Amino acid sequence: MVDAPLLSVTDLALGVKRSSSTNVIVDGVSFDVNKGDRFGIVGESGSGKSMTLRAVAGLLPAGVKVLSGSMLYNGKELVGMARRERRMLMGPEIAMIFQEPMTALNPVMRVGEQIAEGPRRHLGLSRKAAMDLAIAMMARTGIPDPARRALAYPHQLSGGLRQRIMIAMAISCRPKLILCDEPTTALDVTVQHQVLRLLEELCDDFDASLVFVTHDLAVVNQTCQSLAVMYAGRLVETGPVKQVFGDPRHPYTKGLLDSAPDFDQPDRPLVPIPGVPPNLAHRPQGCSFAPRCPFVEEVCLQTPPPLFEVEPGRSSACFLSDEIFKKVIA
Amino acid sequence: MSEERPALRVSDITKTYHLGNALVEKLFPKRDVHSRLTALDGVNLELRKGEILALVGESGSGKSTLAKIIVGSTAASSGEISYEGSPLAKRRDRNTMRRIQMVFQDPYSSLNPRMSVGAVLAEILLLHKIVPRREVRAESIRLLKLVGMEEDALDAYPSQFSGGQRQRIAIARALAVRPDVLIADEPVSALDVSVQATILELFTTLRDELGLSILFVAHNLAVVQHLSQRVAVMYLGRIVELADTEELFANPRHPYTRALIASIPRMTAESVNEDVLLEGDPPSPFNIPAGCRFNPRCAFATEACTLTDPALMPVNDAHLSACIRFKELPTFATIPIGLDHTKQEK
Numbered sequence: 001m002v003d004a005p006l007l008s009v010t011d012l013a014l015g016v017k018r019s020s021s022t023n024v025i026v027d028g029v030s031f032d033v034n035k036g037d038r039f040g041i042v043g044e045s046g047s048g049k050s051m052t053l054r055a056v057a058g059l060l061p062a063g064v065k066v067l068s069g070s071m072l073y074n075g076k077e078l079v080g081m082a083r084r085e086r087r088m089l090m091g092p093e094i095a096m097i098f099q100e101p102m103t104a105l106n107p108v109m110r111v112g113e114q115i116a117e118g119p120r121r122h123l124g125l126s127r128k129a130a131m132d133l134a135i136a137m138m139a140r141t142g143i144p145d146p147a148r149r150a151l152a153y154p155h156q157l158s159g160g161l162r163q164r165i166m167i168a169m170a171i172s173c174r175p176k177l178i179l180c181d182e183p184t185t186a187l188d189v190t191v192q193h194q195v196l197r198l199l200e201e202l203c204d205d206f207d208a209s210l211v212f213v214t215h216d217l218a219v220v221n222q223t224c225q226s227l228a229v230m231y232a233g234r235l236v237e238t239g240p241v242k243q244v245f246g247d248p249r250h251p252y253t254k255g256l257l258d259s260a261p262d263f264d265q266p267d268r269p270l271v272p273i274p275g276v277p278p279n280l281a282h283r284p285q286g287c288s289f290a291p292r293c294p295f296v297e298e299v300c301l302q303t304p305p306p307l308f309e310v311e312p313g314r315s316s317a318c319f320l321s322d323e324i325f326k327k328v329i330a
Numbered sequence: 331m332s333e334e335r336p337a338l339r340v341s342d343i344t345k346t347y348h349l350g351n352a353l354v355e356k357l358f359p360k361r362d363v364h365s366r367l368t369a370l371d372g373v374n375l376e377l378r379k380g381e382i383l384a385l386v387g388e389s390g391s392g393k394s395t396l397a398k399i400i401v402g403s404t405a406a407s408s409g410e411i412s413y414e415g416s417p418l419a420k421r422r423d424r425n426t427m428r429r430i431q432m433v434f435q436d437p438y439s440s441l442n443p444r445m446s447v448g449a450v451l452a453e454i455l456l457l458h459k460i461v462p463r464r465e466v467r468a469e470s471i472r473l474l475k476l477v478g479m480e481e482d483a484l485d486a487y488p489s490q491f492s493g494g495q496r497q498r499i500a501i502a503r504a505l506a507v508r509p510d511v512l513i514a515d516e517p518v519s520a521l522d523v524s525v526q527a528t529i530l531e532l533f534t535t536l537r538d539e540l541g542l543s544i545l546f547v548a549h550n551l552a553v554v555q556h557l558s559q560r561v562a563v564m565y566l567g568r569i570v571e572l573a574d575t576e577e578l579f580a581n582p583r584h585p586y587t588r589a590l591i592a593s594i595p596r597m598t599a600e601s602v603n604e605d606v607l608l609e610g611d612p613p614s615p616f617n618i619p620a621g622c623r624f625n626p627r628c629a630f631a632t633e634a635c636t637l638t639d640p641a642l643m644p645v646n647d648a649h650l651s652a653c654i655r656f657k658e659l660p661t662f663a664t665i666p667i668g669l670d671h672t673k674q675e676k
Binding site: 215272 | 388389492493494495522523524525526527528530531549550551552553555556576579589590592593594595596597598
């Protein structure tokens with residue numbers, strides 16, 4: 001028997017409602033995250049990857065609304081769930097780690113207390129027990145001298161330590177799903193390496209699933225098993241990371257991979273993607289990538305392509321994916 | 331045989347910031363030793379003509395401070411910068427300022443949002459008297475073409491452009507005064523990958539066609555490897571290793587460089603890094619460790635490393651390292667996995 005996925009997002013659409021029109025910023029996004037999965041969402045700025053994640057966390061910025069679709073967490077519908085009920089999920093079930101720990105932490109509260117807040121509310125621990133747990137969690141995330149550091153304020157800690165505090169906070173109630181929004185973008189490469197390792201380790205230890213949003217392809221490769229590539233608010237390709245990177249089936253994915261410098265292939269020329277992403281208020285009628293796509297044909301300009309299964313477990317939103325990539329390989 | 335003069339020479343540049351009360355410090359000297367931040371501590375560097383030299387290091391290593399000192403927007407505490415063999419005065423004249431130009435990290439904040447692109451370029455062209463007033467427009471168009479933009483951009487405002495285009499405009503502005511040296515402080519780190527490649531390409535073209543010497547400050551080593559001829563690695567205000575790009579990545583002779591390389595996230599599954607080499611955060615620049623500044627985090631540190639503060643030593647003709655054990659470091663490919671754990675347990 002196959003377990004139902006832990007998180008199942010179906011046909012999610014997000015948009016900003018204006019008086020006369022609705023600006024759709026995420027459109028028809030579907031993906032499943034199974035128990036123990038580490039799932040990456042990659043895309044460039046404005047692709048809607050962070051918005052998708054925020055929708056799952058129930059933290060959409062003011063004005064952005066879920067227009068349609070469903071998000072099932074453990075069989076429970078998140079869309080339209082009462083705020084109170086939703087809030088009880090955040091912490092013991094779902095936790096989020098943000099990009100910039102300096103702005104996500106409360107600057108006037110000691111970090112130990114900030115970590116202890118969740119366990120006190122959700123696990124019903126006493127102040128003392130919650131603080132002990134906070135210190136244990138800080139130790140678990142590799143913070144040296146946690147008892148003393150628990151008394152520090154965020155500004156007294158380095159970026160790497162602050163991100164560890166965020167992680168300690170996220171895992172303090174042992175969530176089953178951890179959402180990460182570019183958690184290492186603000187960090188140095190050596191610290192990034194430590195934090196990624198730590199996240200992976202914790203997910204294994206706590207048997208938690210991970211949804212990891214980033215623009216850095218190499219980071220996805222090191223962290224996730226499967227991924228979805230987003231472009232202009234839609235999914236363009238999904239599948240296992242190794243297969244997608246080794247043999248991309250969407251021209252945009254291929255473009256991204258060709259434009260990113262690869263440390264192991266220093267002599268490969270970098271090929272930029274011409275043009276810029278479309279303005280989402282005036283999305284092209286057909287495929288959003290068509291204006292920048294070197295393989296574009298008549299059909300691409302007519303209707304937006306749905307996700308086609310290209311192999312078991314892999315899909316691509318390109319009408320021509322079979323033709324193009326057979327040609328490329330041949 | 332006379333060696334060609336470098337475009338720019340940085341000699342023994344030091345920069346310290348005093349944070350804290352000057353009066354208290356005067357009255358009680360040494361009372362608060364941690365109020366002095368050492369951003370740069372005796373940096374020597376040469377930028378050769380027509381090369382792209384990358385400057386890499388973690389945040390706080392002083393790489394941006396050095397860039398600012400070279401363009402003259404910050405004064406060094408001590409040391410000297412010479413341009414084409416002659417030292418630059420504390421207050422630079424307009425002509426020397428013109429020759430060294432800077433491109434900033436964030437093209438969203440480095441362009442005046444209320445000036446059109448044409449106005450930005452015209453201002454600097456007239457200020458430096460590069461061309462007579464009637465030729466300003468033609469010159470501006472030439473500059474835009476040079477960075478791969480069209481003439482119609484002249485009347486537009488920065489907000490109408492994407493990040494990559496803004497960075498092109500910022501580069502056009504830097505090139506307007508016909509500089510010989512370009513200092514680029516993380517010029518692609520705010521850009522998306524697909525755009526980043528076009529800007530990197532532009533830097534290479536500019537070097538090839540205009541013979542510019544470019545100091546490229548960066549933290550992304552994969553980018554550096556693609557772009558630069560030589561790499562200088564900074565750690566806590568010092569250059570700890572300097573070599574040709576290929577040599578540096580193939581045969582790093584400083585443990586910090588090795589840790590940096592080992593931390594690079596890889597694109598292919600086969601090369602995923604399995605060994606964490608560096609624990610902890612860089613030490614505070616208020617309190618630089620005695621001896622080699624890297625020794626508290628170094629897997630190869632010995633007693634001697636805590637006693638001597640090593641200067642850059644030649645590994646070979648084109649390779650310098652500030653590690654007293656650079657000869658003893660194992661071949662790079664054979665660094666034992668999990669080295670850091672043995673160090674941690676001790």
